[in-house]
Amino acid sequence: MTRIRNLRTLDVRFPTSRQFDGSDAMNPDPDYSAAYLILQTDADERFWGRSFVFTIGRGNDVQTEAVRALHQAVVGRDIEDVISDLGGFARRLTNDSQLRWLGPEKGVMHMAIGAVINAAWDMAARYAGKPLWRFIADMRPEEIVACIDFRHITDALTSTEALDILDAADAGRAGRAQELTARGYPAYTTSPGWLGYSDEKLERLARQAVRDGFRTIKLKVGADPAADLRRCRIARHAIGPDIGLAIDANQRWDVAEAIEWLKPLADLDIAWVEEPTNPDDVLGHAAIRKAVSPMRISTGEHAHNRVMFKQFFQAGAVDLIQIDAARVGGVNENLAILLMAAKFGVRVFPHAGGVGLCELVQHLAMADYVAISGLMEDRAIEFVDHLHEHFVDPVRIERGRYLAPSAAGFSAEMHAKSLEDHLFPEGRVWRTTAA
Amino acid sequence: MTRIRNLRTLDVRFPTSRQFDGSDAMNPDPDYSAAYLILQTDADERFWGRSFVFTIGRGNDVQTEAVRALHQAVVGRDIEDVISDLGGFARRLTNDSQLRWLGPEKGVMHMAIGAVINAAWDMAARYAGKPLWRFIADMRPEEIVACIDFRHITDALTSTEALDILDAADAGRAGRAQELTARGYPAYTTSPGWLGYSDEKLERLARQAVRDGFRTIKLKVGADPAADLRRCRIARHAIGPDIGLAIDANQRWDVAEAIEWLKPLADLDIAWVEEPTNPDDVLGHAAIRKAVSPMRISTGEHAHNRVMFKQFFQAGAVDLIQIDAARVGGVNENLAILLMAAKFGVRVFPHAGGVGLCELVQHLAMADYVAISGLMEDRAIEFVDHLHEHFVDPVRIERGRYLAPSAAGFSAEMHAKSLEDHLFPEGRVWRTTAA
Numbered sequence: 059m060t061r062i063r064n065l066r067t068l069d070v071r072f073p074t075s076r077q078f079d080g081s082d083a084m085n086p087d088p089d090y091s092a093a094y095l096i097l098q099t100d101a102d103e104r105f106w107g108r109s110f111v112f113t114i115g116r117g118n119d120v121q122t123e124a125v126r127a128l129h130q131a132v133v134g135r136d137i138e139d140v141i142s143d144l145g146g147f148a149r150r151l152t153n154d155s156q157l158r159w160l161g162p163e164k165g166v167m168h169m170a171i172g173a174v175i176n177a178a179w180d181m182a183a184r185y186a187g188k189p190l191w192r193f194i195a196d197m198r199p200e201e202i203v204a205c206i207d208f209r210h211i212t213d214a215l216t217s218t219e220a221l222d223i224l225d226a227a228d229a230g231r232a233g234r235a236q237e238l239t240a241r242g243y244p245a246y247t248t249s250p251g252w253l254g255y256s257d258e259k260l261e262r263l264a265r266q267a268v269r270d271g272f273r274t275i276k277l278k279v280g281a282d283p284a285a286d287l288r289r290c291r292i293a294r295h296a297i298g299p300d301i302g303l304a305i306d307a308n309q310r311w312d313v314a315e316a317i318e319w320l321k322p323l324a325d326l327d328i329a330w331v332e333e334p335t336n337p338d339d340v341l342g343h344a345a346i347r348k349a350v351s352p353m354r355i356s357t358g359e360h361a362h363n364r365v366m367f368k369q370f371f372q373a374g375a376v377d378l379i380q381i382d383a384a385r386v387g388g389v390n391e392n393l394a395i396l397l398m399a400a401k402f403g404v405r406v407f408p409h410a411g412g413v414g415l416c417e418l419v420q421h422l423a424m425a426d427y428v429a430i431s432g433l434m435e436d437r438a439i440e441f442v443d444h445l446h447e448h449f450v451d452p453v454r455i456e457r458g459r460y461l462a463p464s465a466a467g468f469s470a471e472m473h474a475k476s477l478e479d480h481l482f483p484e485g486r487v488w489r490t491t492a493a
Numbered sequence: 494m495t496r497i498r499n500l501r502t503l504d505v506r507f508p509t510s511r512q513f514d515g516s517d518a519m520n521p522d523p524d525y526s527a528a529y530l531i532l533q534t535d536a537d538e539r540f541w542g543r544s545f546v547f548t549i550g551r552g553n554d555v556q557t558e559a560v561r562a563l564h565q566a567v568v569g570r571d572i573e574d575v576i577s578d579l580g581g582f583a584r585r586l587t588n589d590s591q592l593r594w595l596g597p598e599k600g601v602m603h604m605a606i607g608a609v610i611n612a613a614w615d616m617a618a619r620y621a622g623k624p625l626w627r628f629i630a631d632m633r634p635e636e637i638v639a640c641i642d643f644r645h646i647t648d649a650l651t652s653t654e655a656l657d658i659l660d661a662a663d664a665g666r667a668g669r670a671q672e673l674t675a676r677g678y679p680a681y682t683t684s685p686g687w688l689g690y691s692d693e694k695l696e697r698l699a700r701q702a703v704r705d706g707f708r709t710i711k712l713k714v715g716a717d718p719a720a721d722l723r724r725c726r727i728a729r730h731a732i733g734p735d736i737g738l739a740i741d742a743n744q745r746w747d748v749a750e751a752i753e754w755l756k757p758l759a760d761l762d763i764a765w766v767e768e769p770t771n772p773d774d775v776l777g778h779a780a781i782r783k784a785v786s787p788m789r790i791s792t793g794e795h796a797h798n799r800v801m802f803k804q805f806f807q808a809g810a811v812d813l814i815q816i817d818a819a820r821v822g823g824v825n826e827n828l829a830i831l832l833m834a835a836k837f838g839v840r841v842f843p844h845a846g847g848v849g850l851c852e853l854v855q856h857l858a859m860a861d862y863v864a865i866s867g868l869m870e871d872r873a874i875e876f877v878d879h880l881h882e883h884f885v886d887p888v889r890i891e892r893g894r895y896l897a898p899s900a901a902g903f904s905a906e907m908h909a910k911s912l913e914d915h916l917f918p919e920g921r922v923w924r925t926t927a928a
Contacts, residue, residue: 086590087590087591088590088591088594113591114591115591116589116591116592117562117591117592117594117595119558120555120558120562120601120602121595123555123558124552124555124601154551155521155523155549156523156524156549156550156551156552157552159548159552160548160552160555160600160601161600162795163773164600165596165599165601165603165797166555166559166595167600167601169595170555209747210747210770210771210777211747212747212748212749212750213749213777213780309645312644312645312646312647312648313647313648314648336597336598336645336800337597338797338800338801338804339645339800339803339804340775340804341775341808342648342800362599362600362773365771365774368774369773369774369775369776
């Protein structure tokens with residue numbers, strides 16, 4: 059019997075705030091960070107499970123502590139039990155009767171649980187010798203359904219409906235897996251559009267993005283209305299009429315403010331307006347969407363669980379959603395969200411960037427294409443070209459598309475040297491900074 | 494100049510699960526706990542600020558760590574600056590650009606921030622020599638408004654509307670403060686109704702509650718429909734037709750399940766149904782309320798911020814709400830919630846129990862009566878008779894009413910001996926348990 063013998067955690071941070079990478083209306087100075095974890099087992103190291111919670115600096119210690127608090131819940135468990143019942147594993151962690159009080163199913167504790175669940179999926183995919191997207195895509199519909207906790211979403215999606223969606227996609231799986239392997243999955247890029255960049259840099263990077271093959275770019279907005287209009291016009295001029303131009307306000311506005319602020323942008327053919335207001339505000343998003351129609355509204359990178367997504371769908375509050383691999387309760391909860399999106403006919407544009415979010419979320423989008431929605435050409439995964447060099451199996455982008463990963467696992471593993479150098483506060487990078 | 498020189502934290506836990514006190518459908522085995530904090534200053538100890546986050550056991554270490562993470566944000570600050578601008582103090586903590594990612598405004602990090610904010614209010618009230626309820630009730634309307642962050646709620650409540658509500662209540666303040674001091678504030682009790690109690694114990698405690706002067710009692714439900722009906726009938730029989738009988742499902746049901754489960758209880762004149770489903774589910778509560786009308790629906794002890802409460806009000810999802818002193822972003826955010834409740838005409842029945850929640854929340858209800866809603870006879874504060882002996886200024890209940898506290902501060906301070914004995918895991922109580 060092979061057991062989990064340690065849950066190792068590392069507080070890893072990258073001093074990204076020095077270059078203004080990643081600056082937006084609510085996050086002026088992020089230091090991209092990971093509360094990183096390794097499920098160490100009796101087996102060879104290549105079968106260990108890795109994952110992380112992404113944060114933007116301060117508080118990564120608290121997040122790491124929350125992951126460590128799950129030590130007792132996983133250490134000593136038989137790997138075969140975990141791998142053969144990923145639904146049960148997730149449910150036990152999520153429904154711990156005492157930890158539940160700290161959410162429930164939201165914030166630091168839920169993200170910690172999600173990361174441990176993701177590490178278990180990484181381990182399972184490694185044992186299967188498959189990249190995670192294919193591991194999921196090769197599961198039978200009823201196996202996928204067994205991974206999902208339908209509690210509190212049955213008014214929007216029952217297990218029977220989920221099975222119907224998966225069954226309908228079943229026949230075309232092989233062809234889509236082949237298509238995905240051959241062509242990759244569409245990406246869009248946020249690299250040109252950080253708020254801290256000059257107009258000149260924005261224009262240059264926007265043109266470059268088109269030359270690189272991206273079909274959509276995204277700009278951060280929300281600091282100043284005049285600047286937003288100017289920057290959107292510069293970007294639209296640079297990319298021409300055929301490339302999508304999305305904007306992201308990162309929760310900056312109140313409801314009336316969002317409506318007012320978006321008016322001048324109406325004739326710029328905006329692909330979508332992301333996070334116009336507070337991520338908890340289902341009714342607020344619905345009111346904004348109604349007022350600025352036909353502008354498309356979206357949210358999701360901070361939507362903390364399936365119950366929030368359910369309501370965004372039920373209220374008709376969004377035209378499309380972002381999912382995030384490290385915000386909710388792991389792969390299992392994201393499968394529930396993807397199935398609801400498929401049922402409600404809402405397109406998914408996964409949130410990525412930061413450190414490692416691209417590496418993780420590509421698997422979910424690809425699994426969705428092969429086994430759930432069956433669609434990818436009307437959607438795209440966010441891409442930001444930061445920090446991929448720290449990963450053992452980094453994303454590969456060609457002509458504006460994510461190539462399908464082929465290595466076994468969830469692509470979450472960082473190089474030992476990267477972990478060591480960026481340990482906070484004792485790693486080389488931070489000792490140098492302090493000095 | 495007097496400064497904050499330390500943010501001391503203590504992980505304090507009470508082994509309540511041994512007696513099944515506090516058992517409900519989702520929390521079968523709580524060990525009531527506090528992530529306790531002391532804002533230590535250069536001044537005399539009696540002016541230090543105390544508060545805590547309430548949890549139910551596992552994870553209290555993570556919660557304590559989250560409080561400690563705010564050390565840098567508060568240590569070194571001039572007390573006069575803090576006390577004279579409690580709005581600015583709260584906003585700076587809540588809007589920390591990096592910590593915000595861990596919520597935003599939800600879960601472990603938000604509760605930690607809320608506790609530090611509450612400790613600052615405790616300190617401010619101590620300096621003023623007033624119990625917190627009176628400290629708030631003596632603030633001018635514009636001072637109260639200045640404490641509130643209206644971001645993301647202006648579509649439901651503007652600062653002007655808030656000021657109007659406070660101005661309208663201004664004239665009657667003195668009379669109501671006198672009334673409150675003379676008669677106290679109504680309480681209701683949950684003591685008879687824990688799920689783990691036998692029918693005999695339920696009946697005995699229900700009768701006792703009426704003899705003790707309580708006008709409403711509450712039962713935990715949601716484990717078994719037949720048992721719920723039987724227990725509600727026993728309770729109704731024991732208390733007679735004139736005493737309120739509320740029930741609390743602690744999030745146990747899906748939407749359709751709640752509707753189905755509540756039907757057999759329709760003729761028992763239920764005062765309110767608390768937390769019928771997931772606390773994030775605004776639309777779910779609205780659907781349940783519509784289906785079981787005229788049964789009254791409520792939620793709030795797990796509603797994590799003002800944006801959630803805003804939506805419960807906007808959607809007409811609840812007949813009344815619970816507020817909790819240690820869940821949201823401190824006194825400031827609870828003032829926003831109380832003002833919205835006043836505007837929407839929704840009655841407030843504050844959540845209490847656990848350890849110290851009664852001590853804290855009584856102040857908010859009383860401030861609401863004197864300075865905001867001007868009402869108390871149509872509402873009541875939850876009361877559970879557990880663990881009050883550990884507090885320096887414990888609640889005083891007489892004939893089913895909370896007597897108004899008279900000691901300066903927020904009543905959050907625990908006895909030094911209680912803190913020492915219940916430190917986890919090294920305190921006397923836990924060492925004994927382990928042995």
